[in-house]
Amino acid sequence: MSSKDVLDLESQVRRAQKGDPQALSQLLRLTQVRMSRFCLYLCHDPQLAQDIAQDSYVRALGDLRKLKDPTKFVSWLFKIAKNLFLDHVKSPRNARNEALEDSQSEARKGDGFQQSSSDAEFSLHLKDTLKRLEPEDRLLLLLIDLEERTYFEAAEILGISEANVRFRLHHIRKEFINKYED
Amino acid sequence: METSNFENKTQQIFAVARAQDTGVSPFLETRVLAHLREKEATRSRRTLALWRGFSVCSGALSLLLISWIAVHRAPEGGLLAPVDRAVVVRVELGDLKALGRVARIRIDLPSGVSFYSQNHQQLSGASSVLLAVDTNKNSTYIPFAVLAKQAGSKPILVRFLDEQSTVVAERILDIRFKEGA
Numbered sequence: 001m002s003s004k005d006v007l008d009l010e011s012q013v014r015r016a017q018k019g020d021p022q023a024l025s026q027l028l029r030l031t032q033v034r035m036s037r038f039c040l041y042l043c044h045d046p047q048l049a050q051d052i053a054q055d056s057y058v059r060a061l062g063d064l065r066k067l068k069d070p071t072k073f074v075s076w077l078f079k080i081a082k083n084l085f086l087d088h089v090k091s092p093r094n095a096r097n098e099a100l101e102d103s104q105s106e107a108r109k110g111d112g113f114q115q116s117s118s119d120a121e122f123s124l125h126l127k128d129t130l131k132r133l134e135p136e137d138r139l140l141l142l143l144i145d146l147e148e149r150t151y152f153e154a155a156e157i158l159g160i161s162e163a164n165v166r167f168r169l170h171h172i173r174k175e176f177i178n179k180y181e182d
Numbered sequence: 183m184e185t186s187n188f189e190n191k192t193q194q195i196f197a198v199a200r201a202q203d204t205g206v207s208p209f210l211e212t213r214v215l216a217h218l219r220e221k222e223a224t225r226s227r228r229t230l231a232l233w234r235g236f237s238v239c240s241g242a243l244s245l246l247l248i249s250w251i252a253v254h255r256a257p258e259g260g261l262l263a264p265v266d267r268a269v270v271v272r273v274e275l276g277d278l279k280a281l282g283r284v285a286r287i288r289i290d291l292p293s294g295v296s297f298y299s300q301n302h303q304q305l306s307g308a309s310s311v312l313l314a315v316d317t318n319k320n321s322t323y324i325p326f327a328v329l330a331k332q333a334g335s336k337p338i339l340v341r342f343l344d345e346q347s348t349v350v351a352e353r354i355l356d357i358r359f360k361e362g363a
């Protein structure tokens with residue numbers, strides 16, 4: 001995100017906190033590409049990714065007045081998405097249905113988005129590799145290497161120490177590459 | 183070296199991922215804003231229901247409070263009396279006389295109210311009186327007459343005293359004086 005985008009985002013958050021409805025739409029437009037992408041690689045199911053993205057925005061924008069520091073909107077949004085994702089993963093009903101979803105996930109493309117075949121192949125391979133990581137490891141990898149959050153921001157979002165982030169990241173990257181190249 | 187190798191490879195892969203268009207649902211913004219509007223409407227309905235409930239309850243609560251006050255300050259017989267006309271008031275002695283504790287009664291009248299007596303002129307116009315209780319008599323009450331020059335609710339304080347002039351009980355008699363009652 002450019003520094004101009006960051007300032008724009010901050011001012012939109014402040015305006016939205018004061019009740020400006022246009023600012024809510026602007027906040028969505030400024031962040032939805034990143035949020036949708038993050039949820040897609042996190043969930044490997046396009047429909048689940050859309051649900052999590054939507055629910056995260058509803059919670060974040062609905063409780064926007066609780067956000068004390070407007071510069072932390074994106075981190076806050078990702079934190080909500082993380083919590084929703086982990087709740088979904090840990091739910092016994094969802095754990096049982098995961099095997100069924102795996103075979104059906106590519107049939108449910110969500111709202112009709114089509115990628116080129118080479119992009120689709122890359123995306124599919126990446127998603128399959130990520131799926132083979134533990135959910136918490138997947139989260140950390142995507143926050144640092146896909147979303148380019150700092151170690152400090154990732155630690156805040158995940159609720160762990162920065163030292164823990166650094167330590168785990170090395171092992172997660174090693175596992176990821178080994179599986180990706182397998 | 184190995185660490186940076188894995189790091190570099192990972193970062194290259196995700197750089198490609200970032201450059202790709204993974205698409206955004208065209209309905210995301212509409213659905214989110216619709217949900218937020220629904221949440222806000224529900225919150226407004228809940229707040230309105232709460233205020234409605236509060237206004238009903240506060241009315242009921244006020245009524246309850248007034249009733250409670252009225253019950254605890256209920257006059258002996260609950261008198262409504264006319265202004266400028268003598269009214270006879272009875273103070274029941276009840277168990278106090280039976281216990282032999284009451285030797286005297288002190289009656290204090292509020293402003294605008296005075297005692298009335300045709301036979302005992304020294305009482306007429308007085309606002310306070312101390313009466314002896316005759317324990318030999320079978321009567322269980324003490325009567326007295328009052329006259330009010332002003333309309334309004336006038337509390338009359340009756341104190342029951344023992345031989346040592348210690349207050350053993352007291353009662354407040356509320357008489358509402360009204361023009362033309």
